Amino acid sequence: MTGKQSFLYTTLLYGCAFILFLEWLYPVELVSDVRNMTVFLVYAIFCFAIAMLRLRWWLSMPLKGMGLVLILDSLFLEPSLFSSAWLNQAVSEISLNLNALMAQHWGALTPLFRSLLFLLLIWMLSYLLYYWFIVMQRVFLFVVMTVVYLSLLDTFTPYDADAAIVRTLIVSFIALGVGHLSQEEMRESVRFAWLKKAPSWVIPLAVLIMVSVLTGFAAPKFDPQWPDPVPFLNSAAENASGLENSDDAGSQKSGYGEDDTQLGGSFVQDKTVVFKAKAQDEHYWRVETKDVYTGKGWKKSQNTQYNLQSSDAIDMDTFSDDVPVEEHKAQVTFQNGRPMGKLVYPYGITGFAANGVAADLDVDMQVDRQFGEIRPVQNGSISRLKQYTVQYDVPSFRPDVLRSVSPGDDPGGLKERYTQLPDSLPERVGELAKEITEDATNRYDKAQSIETYFGQSGFRYQTSNVPVPDADQDYVDQFLFDSKEGYCDNYSTSMVVMLRSLGIPARWAKGFTSGEVVDYGETDDDADVYKVTNANAHSWVEVYFPGSGWVSFEPTQGFSNLTEYQEQDSNAESGNETEQDTEEPETDEPDTAEQSDEADEAAQAQETRSNGSFPWGYVLAGAAVIAVLALVIYKTRFRWRMAYLLRKWQRRPDDQIFQEAYLCLLDLLAHKGVTRRPDETLSEFSQQVDTLYQTTDMGRLTTAYEQWLYKNELTSQDEVRLRELWRQLMKRILA
Template identity: 35%
Template sequence: MTSIRKNKWFMAVLYLLVFFMLVEWLTPVIVLTETGHKALFLIFIAVGLLMAFLRVPWWFSGPMKMLYILWFIVYVYTGNLFFTSEAISFLRNDFSLNLSALMTQNWAQTTDVFRTVLFFILLWMAIYLIHYWVSFRLSIFLFYLLTVIFIAVLDTFSPYSGETAIIRIMVIGLLLAGLLYLARWMEGHRVVERTDKMALFAVPLVFVIAASTAFALYLPKAGPIWPDPVPFITSFSGQGGAGSAGSIGRIGYGVDDSRLGGSFIGDDTPVFRAEVAEGQYWKVESKDIYTTKGWELTENIGESFVYGNNDTVDTGFVPDEEELETALLSMEQEFPFVLYPYGTQSFSMEEPLDYQYNTADQRFETYQNGEEFEPETVEITFNEPSYSLTALRETELADLAELPAELGRFLQLPDELPERVGDLAAEITESSDTVYDKTRAIERYFSTSGFEYSQTDIPVPEADQDYVDQFLFETQRGYCDNFSTSMVVMLRSLDIPARWVKGFNEGELINSEGDTDIYQVTNNNAHSWVEAYMPGVGWMLFEPTIGFTGASSIDFDLELDPTDPEQLDQEERPLEEDSDNVEEEETAVSSGPSFLDGAAEFISTNRWKIIWTLVAGALLAGILFKIRHKWMPKLLVTYYRSRGGSPQRFEKAYLRLLKQLDLYGIHRRPGQTLKSYAAYIDSFFGTREMSELTEAYERSVYGGDAESVDWLQLRESWENLINRTSG
């Protein structure tokens, strides 16, 4: 009886499958380490497996492999195809250098050649182990399991995509495991090794694996059940926002935005503390290239400027002409740059510092004596810029054709962008006549079209799927990256220059000292928003994300029409008697007996229907009353939209909001001031809307300045808060 291990064709198939399995190991290593000459490494693996298959003795195979390794080093590091005197001299010198480094334990002095040799030794050992498992143990399960884990870990925690690799590994692994099990079974049952018997068992195995693979590929697939585990692990590591963002759904600030999407776990690790008169958006940088999956920055563009302490900086946002304000930032995480509000004029620190600003990404990197420096505290002088509404209403669409050439990169869109994205942007802005109105229309679109802000159950686009298209037309659910990226892309489809901006929102108000508020900003406050260019005006901040209130300050310098009469309050209009109704009522009263007789007969005939109708109505009324906090906000929003914009209407809307918040469960303590209650509401929802509404209410009611309150302007903030109470 011949052992199946002696069958050359059977063993050749096994070694061929092993080669393909090793390729799946080598490929991600080559990709992630940016190592070249993949083909030469594969030749080494193939030659090693071939020698193992042919049972070449070690005293021959060993020197041959060593000779190949030496030739590889000569060819790659010197460019010589043969062992010339120059190549031999290079090998000798490099060997001496690495030997000296090893003897002195100076590991940093070892060369790339030494690391290459170590990598070849690793491949050599892997070939030997697999040869042992296949030829002697007839088992490959451990190697198969390690391969699956290896690719899965790389796919999750690195930029390497293992979507197709994992399919190849499963097919190769199942074939290997099945054939090796067949070999063990035949040996255990002393089955005579014959080609027809092997085919009888092997063909069904191959057919089943091929059929199951085809079904798996072509059947519809559900989305991921679990969110991306990287943010969850990161949130427990204490490094939620530090360093680079190397994964999807990264918590906090990170520099890699090439792949957006996915859910993330909140991280309240403090980043910095800001002492400022009122909350600000803290800008870090912007990016200009949309790739259908995320954002990148155009390389080798822009000018760099170096500023010192108290030097006037130019960020493209000129401070308002009013008195400048001061912000003090105390960093709790280490960043080699400064965060700055809009309208920044200068930075100041106790020690000498260089602030290097690049116009490409608008980021201020910090250096001291030529080395990167991570400031602990920085004082910023600024005043938020204000924009004339008159000038914004004069931003003609024709001016977009005469924009400066350097703004061209802010119109970039990938060729793969689905056409329906641009069609939607055109539909949204169809009735808008100016650049500003079109931009505001897209900004408002998300809050009025059923979109939902959420950080969980957010999908990652497939390989052939566009990030913005998926959000606009499929999920309509996401967080700031989804909203801001979508707005930038839609603006660019209308030829309006726009860029994607990253930083932090205002954070949580934790204390107030006189005119200064103290905000705690955490990784949870990492944020992205939009800057759009208005012809003749400049860059402006826009906030499309639902629930966030950052926006540019507008100077409402338009003249109002005093001849436009204010609508009378419907509730204050006198009721007019209708003579026809009075006559009908008198007629009904005079004919009372006949009416009562008819009613009694109707009730007698339909009493059970009436009883069950009343019971059902009572149950429905009870249910509606129980869940009134869910449907009442929609009713209130519709009601107040249909009313006028008088100060009295605003006061009633504000009091209705207080009742709704109390119904929602956020109760105002006895004796608590409206300002304190508003600060608590804002900290609960993470906004500044309640404080703005409260300030306007107190100015109207207690300050006697009702005419300064613009209800139409405040209504959006009021609606946002009302809608939040429906959750």
């Protein structure tokens, strides 16, 4: 290889190395506290230029060292260069930082010393890259390292490496092509004029790069195939499962988070316990609501406005005073020393009491009624209480009252705010909502139609491999028509948006579900202890009904609506029918002939009875009553059987009772038309049942039944848990 060929080859190859090295420097300013990257870029160019000129070491080292000193002097050292004061300050800085290094006090390192280390790193890399690319011709190793580096930054930091990856791809092809051509020339001992023969190698290389880049740009892109590793690593790290994530934590969370502006994507379930609650019933643990849908997520229409309220008289105005309520009390205890600055509370909260707080430290409540946020404060500062007790009224809504609200009722100015939708929302979302609710004539039935739509239309609850909408794609539209896979945020947001497209005021609520029972009360009146983890973080839907207030709905598959409804609707209708039947003879006016016939029949009956004949009329009436009672008992036989087995099971826990209960469950399923095929195992059948009723209880009961059947493994604690699972599943099927 001639001198010109060697210089052209090394210049081109080393230029590629320098461009790749710059990809390492560009993100530093974003991911660190460096504020003057221009200085380091200039020093990098200086060091690479010296290496490119191949100056002798006794000349290159002083030049690089002098450049390093000048940079540090201009940034940090005030005295004149190389003066005694300058030398004293430099020596003092170096001594101080060396002592910090020995003591492993990394935070004590000064900016001057950290800049010195960074400049030395650039110095060394300028030589190492020359050695790798020119001397050893190990181009591929540094290319792989650069791609891995950019990928990690793109995953774990705010740095967007899309353009950097494309630049790296182009430069890497050039470097690999030039390096391979040079190796072949040296191996075959073939010489050719690089400039004269440039088209013979430049054109194929350029075509290869262009085709590769265009193919990568135009080819269809698969959605992420693996879950985002960030939530998994956060959940695995100590104390990384805190509740109050910062605003820049991203849209994919494991647990409760603050930022909901970018929803979508997979996440890893975090089973870290957040708090334990001692309560008598299951209910949502509410934290806040949001009202503005952006097409990508949720935000608030305005800043929170807190008003001070007494802790024993909290008024959230969630539902009307006309709604019947039942007073309850619950105790919340946060775990792992990570209490929230906001209150987690049940619907209908009326009072609050801090546990373990000194009597002279009053706790008041800062309440934002618009977004449902409550903050406990002490002496004007937010208090993060580890344990507190809440009093609350459990509302019980009447479906007939809710149905009396027409779809277009304007709830006193709330409609405009809670029917907001972005202009970019595709029209087919509203068209689908109209199609789903075309048979419903009132607001309640429309909401119920959308709530049950997802469980009947092929949607699947999933937390992994959940696609992220494209930049120009609506979050709800993508879920409803493309993926049909997602978790609570997908379901709840879609229901709110569809309701709003129909002019029905609705908002997005978030907090936690009731959690898992870990300790049952000894009696029916005793409170159970629930364990609530980050995996119980949840979002649901609230719909406004004038005269009743905000009513929650649960569209997410596998979750039950925890709103209580009065079972008076059907009874009231039945009572009206009975009253109408009774009054019908009074409204009719029979003619004289009919009255005469009835009088003759009555007289004849009276004469028969007086003659001592058998009272067949009473017999027939009694038989009719018995027949009706028998029919009612037969129709409700599974409810009676369930009550009998449950009472028997509670009084005398026994393995045989568990078997009876499981067989009763199979009988009930067969009665409902869900039968097991002869060639179908119990496990396969349980999967079919869980899919049909959107639960996992059947699979858990079947697993326990098989363990008892084949291994006789069933403890008293297992029986308590299985009894509750069996009761819940029986109630769901009977409903």
